[in-house]
Amino acid sequence: MNDEELSFMIRERATRHSASERLRAAVQTQIALQSIVHQEKPALADRLKAFGQMVGLFDSKGGSGATVTNSAGASKIATLGLGFVSGVALTLALIWMVPRIQAPGIEQSAMLGDLVSLHVRSIGTGTLFQEASSDRHTVKPWFQGKLDYAPEVADLSADGFELLGGRIDRLQGHDTAVIAYQMRKHIISAYVMPTDKAAPMERLQQRGFNIVHWSDGVMQVWAVSDVEATEMDRFGSAWLLRVAPSQGGTQ
16 A cells, blocks of 8 residues: 555545544644755755764765765755654554554543542442432433533443443542443443543553543543453443434434
8 A cells, every 4th residue: 555545545534533632733743843844854954964973874074884975865864854754644643543542641540540449439338329220211310400411321231231320429529420330240330521522432441440431522431340341342332322322312
């Protein structure tokens, strides 16, 4: 596959996914760098030639073991520099397209730590739910008047995830809806909160717990459990399939 075909494939699929703000900023930075390279190619060539002298590519008179002249060597390195910048931008785009299994950053690690602590505490104290019901039409209305938003509640019993009920936890200073599920002997806590940013499903780990997170631009969900990672992926996929239609009024 050549560069033109790969670029076409990226453009074709880019319309099907939403990039995070962090990725958008990174790509914009690479585009700006590429523009600078085009505008200041001679100056960049001089700087790259100086770097080449430092690492032994050029000698102080412009020669090298490869017998490259000043102009030809500098031009070649500048071209390589431009290719490197373009390659970085292309790599970022490809990483964005691949389903993510990622290591958390510092801020996200704090979030994951709080989620795991609340999940463990709920199991240890037995406060899995404040409203016990396997009926989503009972659990969802229970949150009315207790939160300033209406969380989604998915019925995933057909997928093997039994709805146990709902509760409210204090997560990072905010009252947050938690929907409790059970799969065999495993408990899954799904923290549902509003957001205006969309994000594809990603899987993370914290202290041996598997966590999946996604957002549709209206609500985001952080689901925590000690169940196997593949089952957590299945839980997230089932939620997305069953909740997305309800936002259109079909569930």
